[in-house]
Amino acid sequence: DGGITQSPKYLFRKEGQNVTLSCEQNLNHDAMYWYRQDPGQGLRLIYYSQIVNDFQKGDIAEGYSVSREKKESFPLTVTSAQKNPTAFYLCASSMLAGGLEQYFGPGTRLTVT
Amino acid sequence: AQSVAQPEDQVNVAEGNPLTVKCTYSVSGNPYLFWYVQYPNRGLQFLLKYITGDNLVKGSYGFEAEFNKSQTSFHLKKPSALVSDSALYFCAVRMAGTYKYIFGTGTRLKVLA
Numbered sequence: 001d002g003g004i005t006q007s008p009k010y011l012f013r014k015e016g017q018n019v020t021l022s023c024e025q026n027l028n029h030d031a032m033y034w035y036r037q038d039p040g041q042g043l044r045l046i047y048y049s050q051i052v053n054d055f056q057k058g059d060i061a062e063g064y065s066v067s068r069e070k071k072e073s074f075p076l077t078v079t080s081a082q083k084n085p086t087a088f089y090l091c092a093s094s095m096l097a098g099g100l101e102q103y104f105g106p107g108t109r110l111t112v113t
Numbered sequence: 114a115q116s117v118a119q120p121e122d123q124v125n126v127a128e129g130n131p132l133t134v135k136c137t138y139s140v141s142g143n144p145y146l147f148w149y150v151q152y153p154n155r156g157l158q159f160l161l162k163y164i165t166g167d168n169l170v171k172g173s174y175g176f177e178a179e180f181n182k183s184q185t186s187f188h189l190k191k192p193s194a195l196v197s198d199s200a201l202y203f204c205a206v207r208m209a210g211t212y213k214y215i216f217g218t219g220t221r222l223k224v225l226a
Contacts, residue, residue, distance in 0.1 A: 004156075031212050040122075042203065042218040043157075050212050058213070090156055100145055100164065100207060102214060104156035 006105035023091035032074035037088040115140045119217035134189040142209030146187040151201040194224045
């Protein structure tokens, strides 16, 4: 069954701790993306990657880090430097050519207290 | 600056009536345009896209959208709304020459029985 998985669905952390969100896809897509969703603000791009071992900052990269060691995986680390980390995080993937539409995972809701 | 606007935060429509969710864009070059739907606490699902060709695009669940180059619009439509269509709808554009997508802030559609 093809798709994108994100884990965990809910995540709770104390302020000052780093936390890593998982994103895996078996669609053989080259490009992967991380978005943050806050009420009334739509989706904001954190990082994206077009190819293994390469990634670019999006519009709100400060306080986040990523890695792309495998085509299938694009984990996001929310560091203690992120001022307001509580949000719904969405991972997506797409082909670089052809279809172009993005496929989204189910999301991870992170709550930091 | 490249942008996508969804001017209505919420649209209410009676079941069985036609619905329209508005989207306008501002990008350089030829746009790739998309509509997605999001149900509560879920990821986004792809509905339809315009890449090139016919201005009227048909998608999933009976939705369609019309690309209007002169008005830089890509409004989502459905001839007869269902209560189950109630959800959050996002318009998105892929920036020419990049693999980056810009999303609107979303429009909440409420279909009343």
